[in-house]
Amino acid sequence: MVFLFVILLVIGVPIAFVLGLVPLIYLLFFKGLPLIAIASKLYGGIDNYVLLALPFFILAGNIMNNTGITKDLVNFARLLVGRVRGALAQVNIVVSIAFAGLTGAAVADTAAIGSILIPAMKEEGYSAEYSAAVTTASSVIGPIIPPSIIMVIYASVTGESVGALFMGGFLPGLAVALSLMILAYIYAIRLNHPKRTERISAKEAFYIIRRSVLAMMVPLIIIGGILTGVFTPTEAAAVACLYAFLVGVFYYKTLTVKNMIDSLIDAGRVSATILLIISASQLFSMVLTIEKIPEHIAEVMTSVITNKYVFLLVVNVLFFFMGMVMEISASVIMLTPILLPLAMEYGVHPLHFALIMLVNLNIGLTTPPVGVCLFTAVPIAKCSVEKMVPKVMPFVIAEMIAVLFITYVPEITLFLPRLTGFIE
Amino acid sequence: MVKYLKQASDIVHVVTKWWLFVYVLSVTILAIVGVFFRAIGNSLSWNEELMRWILIGIGYIGAAVALKERSHIGIEFFITRMKPKLRKFSIILGYLTIVLFLLVVLIYGYKSADVAWRQKGSILRVPMYWVKLNLPLGSLFMLVHMTYFTVGFFKEKGDDREYLLSGGHDF
Amino acid sequence: AAPAAPAESQQAASSEAIPDMIDMTMPSSTVTLRLAYDDPTLWPKQANVPDPEHAQALLFKDYVESQTGGAVKIDLYGAGQLGTYRETLEMVQQGSMDINIGTGSLGSFFDPFQIFTIPYLFSSDDIAVGYFERSEWWADLMDQMEDETGMKYLGMGQNGWRNFTNNVREIRKPEDLKGIKFRVMQSPVYVKMIESMGGSAVPIAWNELYTALQTGVVDGEENPISSIALGKLQEVQKYLTMDGHVWSENVMVMNAAKFNDMPVGVQQILVQGGMLAARANNVAERMVSNIVKFEEVAKQMQVYFPTAGEKAEFRKVSQPAVIEYLEGELGEDMVNGFLTSVQQMEAELGWRR
Ligand code: NA
Numbered sequence A: 001m002v003f004l005f006v007i008l009l010v011i012g013v014p015i016a017f018v019l020g021l022v023p024l025i026y027l028l029f030f031k032g033l034p035l036i037a038i039a040s041k042l043y044g045g046i047d048n049y050v051l052l053a054l055p056f057f058i059l060a061g062n063i064m065n066n067t068g069i070t071k072d073l074v075n076f077a078r079l080l081v082g083r084v085r086g087a088l089a090q091v092n093i094v095v096s097i098a099f100a101g102l103t104g105a106a107v108a109d110t111a112a113i114g115s116i117l118i119p120a121m122k123e124e125g126y127s128a129e130y131s132a133a134v135t136t137a138s139s140v141i142g143p144i145i146p147p148s149i150i151m152v153i154y155a156s157v158t159g160e161s162v163g164a165l166f167m168g169g170f171l172p173g174l175a176v177a178l179s180l181m182i183l184a185y186i187y188a189i190r191l192n193h194p195k196r197t198e199r200i201s202a203k204e205a206f207y208i209i210r211r212s213v214l215a216m217m218v219p220l221i222i223i224g225g226i227l228t229g230v231f232t233p234t235e236a237a238a239v240a241c242l243y244a245f246l247v248g249v250f251y252y253k254t255l256t257v258k259n260m261i262d263s264l265i266d267a268g269r270v271s272a273t274i275l276l277i278i279s280a281s282q283l284f285s286m287v288l289t290i291e292k293i294p295e296h297i298a299e300v301m302t303s304v305i306t307n308k309y310v311f312l313l314v315v316n317v318l319f320f321f322m323g324m325v326m327e328i329s330a331s332v333i334m335l336t337p338i339l340l341p342l343a344m345e346y347g348v349h350p351l352h353f354a355l356i357m358l359v360n361l362n363i364g365l366t367t368p369p370v371g372v373c374l375f376t377a378v379p380i381a382k383c384s385v386e387k388m389v390p391k392v393m394p395f396v397i398a399e400m401i402a403v404l405f406i407t408y409v410p411e412i413t414l415f416l417p418r419l420t421g422f423i424e
Numbered sequence B: 001m002v003k004y005l006k007q008a009s010d011i012v013h014v015v016t017k018w019w020l021f022v023y024v025l026s027v028t029i030l031a032i033v034g035v036f037f038r039a040i041g042n043s044l045s046w047n048e049e050l051m052r053w054i055l056i057g058i059g060y061i062g063a064a065v066a067l068k069e070r071s072h073i074g075i076e077f078f079i080t081r082m083k084p085k086l087r088k089f090s091i092i093l094g095y096l097t098i099v100l101f102l103l104v105v106l107i108y109g110y111k112s113a114d115v116a117w118r119q120k121g122s123i124l125r126v127p128m129y130w131v132k133l134n135l136p137l138g139s140l141f142m143l144v145h146m147t148y149f150t151v152g153f154f155k156e157k158g159d160d161r162e163y164l165l166s167g168g169h170d171f
Numbered sequence C: 001a002a003p004a005a006p007a008e009s010q011q012a013a014s015s016e017a018i019p020d021m022i023d024m025t026m027p028s029s030t031v032t033l034r035l036a037y038d039d040p041t042l043w044p045k046q047a048n049v050p051d052p053e054h055a056q057a058l059l060f061k062d063y064v065e066s067q068t069g070g071a072v073k074i075d076l077y078g079a080g081q082l083g084t085y086r087e088t089l090e091m092v093q094q095g096s097m098d099i100n101i102g103t104g105s106l107g108s109f110f111d112p113f114q115i116f117t118i119p120y121l122f123s124s125d126d127i128a129v130g131y132f133e134r135s136e137w138w139a140d141l142m143d144q145m146e147d148e149t150g151m152k153y154l155g156m157g158q159n160g161w162r163n164f165t166n167n168v169r170e171i172r173k174p175e176d177l178k179g180i181k182f183r184v185m186q187s188p189v190y191v192k193m194i195e196s197m198g199g200s201a202v203p204i205a206w207n208e209l210y211t212a213l214q215t216g217v218v219d220g221e222e223n224p225i226s227s228i229a230l231g232k233l234q235e236v237q238k239y240l241t242m243d244g245h246v247w248s249e250n251v252m253v254m255n256a257a258k259f260n261d262m263p264v265g266v267q268q269i270l271v272q273g274g275m276l277a278a279r280a281n282n283v284a285e286r287m288v289s290n291i292v293k294f295e296e297v298a299k300q301m302q303v304y305f306p307t308a309g310e311k312a313e314f315r316k317v318s319q320p321a322v323i324e325y326l327e328g329e330l331g332e333d334m335v336n337g338f339l340t341s342v343q344q345m346e347a348e349l350g351w352r353r
C-alpha cells in the first residue's frame, strides 16, 4: 500500500486521486467491502459547514486583490513596520495569532490569511513558495489558541473541560508563534528579505493612512462581528466578501463584471482542489481506522517504554507520523483511549498531555503527504508543491522544537489554567 | 476523433464553469442573508443545510473545472525529470488509475445517489438524490476530460509534459 | 399508510408449521459484524460510568458473542471514528457497515420514525421504555421500515430527555423563550417546537456549538444532560430548565439483508441482544443523566424544575404545532394511530384508569 502510494505520487497523479485510489484498491482487492462505502465517505468527508470558510475566504481575498484593498493594506503595513527586514513575514505570523483567536479550524486560517497576505507578500518581493510556507506554518497556531474545534472534539472524547483546554492553549500557541518568528527573522537576515529603504514623508504617510481606512475596516468587521456574536467565523468571510464588493464598486470603482465572475469561478475552482483532497483523505483515514493501524502502532511503540521522559518522546514521534498521514480528529479519537491512561500512569498531567498531542498533531496539517493547510496554501500562492515543501520543512522543524519545549516544560501549558482556577 | 473529444471537453468546461459560478455566488448570498435574518431576530432554519449541500457541489463540479485547467495539486518533480519513454509510460499509467477511480465514483456515486431517493434532508425534506448527484456528475465531467486527454496524448507529437495534470496550463 | 393491524400478522405466523426443536445452527465459519456509534469509549479506563451508547454496544457484543459461542463476533467502532451517524446509517443501509447506534437521523431515511419527537409526549420513563419494547403498533411500523429502507430495527435505548439551557433568563413558561436564539438539531420538528413557543431556531453543527454559545451567535440550546456534559456546555450556559420536552433515542439498526442471511437461532440472539442492550443503555443513561453528569452540570448552571402545571403550559403551546406538522407529513391516520397506541400503553401500565 505504501509502495502504491509512493509510485502514484512519483508518476504525477494529483494527490487527491492518490488519496482516493489507495483505499479504493485496498477495498477492491483485499477487503471485499462494498465499494459504495467509498461514495458515502467521499460525500461525508466534505459535508461539513466549517469548510465553507474555504470558498468564502478565497473569494474575499480575490475581490480584495482586484479592488486594491490588499495594496492599501500592504502600504499601511509597510508604513508601520516596513523598516524591519522581512516585516511582512512577521506580520503574517502575528495576524495568524490574532486570527487564531477568532476561528476554530486551521484551514480557515490558511484560506483567510493566505488569500490576502500571500499576494501581498509576493508583491513585496517574497517568493511564492516562501509566502505559502510562512502562511501554512503559522496557520497551525489557529487551532491551538482558542477557540478550537479540535479541542472540543478532544474534550468530548476524553471528558476534559473545554474551558481548561482553551486556557491551556494560549501559551503553547504563542510558543509555536515565537519559534516561527525567530526562524523567519533568521531567514530575513540571511536571505536579504524585503525591507523599506525609502523614507515616507508625513504628507505621504497621511495619504496612506487616509486611503487605507476603508481597507482596515475589513479586519475590523471580521474581528468585531465574531467577538460580538453577530456572525460565526465562517459567515464572517461571506460578510467580508460583501463589504469588499461594495467598497470595490462604490469607492475604488475598480471592480468589473468580468473580474467578479472570474473571482467567483476561481474561488470555486481553488476550493474544489482542496475539498477533493479533504474528501479523499477521509476515505484514506477510514481504511486506517478499520484496520486499527494507529492502535497497533501505538501499542507496539509504547510497550518498550520504561520512564516518563522516554514515553513523552515516543508519543511525540508517534503523533508526528500520525499527523502526517491521518486526519486529525480521527487520530485523536483512535489514540487517546490508548495513550491518555498510560500518560496518567507516568504522572503526566492530562491537560498537559492533551496540548502535547493537539499541538503535535496539528503540525501534521502542514506536512506532506496529507497536509490540508499545505494543500490550501499551494493553489492560493499558485506555486508547486515540490518547491514549497523544502521551504516549509524548516518551519516544521522550528515547530517541533516548540513542541519539545511544551513537552518538557509542563508549566507552558499548565500555568494559565492554574491561574484561572481550571485546575489545581 | 480528437477534434470531437476536444469539442466535448470544451463544452463541458464552459458548462461546469458557469455551474460553479452559480454555486459560489448563491452560497455566498445565502450566508449573508442568513446573518441578516438572524440579526433581525428571525433566523432561517434551512439555510445552513442548503449551504452544506452547495459546498458538495462546489467540491465535485469544481473538481472538473480544476481538472480541465490542470490545477489539481500533484508532484511533478520526478516525472518532469524522467526519460521520455518512462515519462510516457508513467503518464498513461497515471491516467488509467485516475480513470479507474473516476469510474468507481461515477458508478457507485450514482448507486449511492439512487439509494438516497428515499433519504431526505434533515430540515429541507428534499430527496438527498439531488445533492448526491453532484459526485457522479462531477466524475462524469472529469471522465470526458480524461478521455480527451488520453486520446490526445496518443496522437500528440510534441512535448508530452503538456499532458501532466498539475501543470496549471489550459488544454 | 398505517401499519397492518397486529392481529393479522400474528395469525399469519401461527398458521405455519411449528418445528419440533429450536434450530440453533451456527454459521460454519466465524462471522464478524461491525458496529458503529458516536458516544465516547472512556469506560472502564477513564470514566466511572459508561456513556449510554457505549453501554448498549458493549452489552450487545458480550451477549451475542457469548450466546453464539463465538460464532458471531462484534467489532466495535465507538466515538464516531468511522464517520458521523448519518454516514454510518447510510453505510448500514448499503451494507458496508453492519449495525449502528445513534440519535436524530433515522427520520431522514424513514419519515415516520420522527413521530415520537412530539413534545411532552411520554409522561414517564416507563411508558417510553414499555412502548418501544412491547407496542405492537410500533413493531409493525418497524417492520414497515425494514421493508422500505433495508434496515432492521434492533431496539431503542434512550439518549435522554431533552432540556432547555440558555444565557438570557430562567425559563419557567413558554413566553420565557421569546426572543431567545436556540440552537436546534437538524430537524423540522425541533424548529416547529421552538418557533411555536416564540423562540428562534438556528441549526448549528455540534462541533461549533460551544464557541457559538460563548460568542453569542446563539443564546441557548436543548439537549439531554449527558450531551450537555459531553459538550461541556455548562461552561458557557447559565440557566437549565429540566422540562424534558422530547424523549430522544439511541436506536440500533442492522442491515436487513445481513440479518436475514443468518440462521434463525442467530437472528433470535441478535434480537434479544438488541433488547437487552437497550435496557443496559437505559440504566447507563439514568446513571449519567440523573446522577454523575447531573451533579457536574448543576454545579455550573442555575437549575429549574418546572411544576406539572408549567409543563402542561409548555405542552399546550408546542404540541399542536408539531402534531399539525406531522399530520401534514405522515397523514392524520398514522399520527392518530400512534397517539392511540401510546395511550394504550399508558393504560396497560396503569397510568390511565
Ligand atoms: Na483558534
Ligand code: NA
Pocket (backbone or CB within 6 Å): C038, C039, C053, C102, C103, C159, C249, C250
Ligand atoms: Na446518542
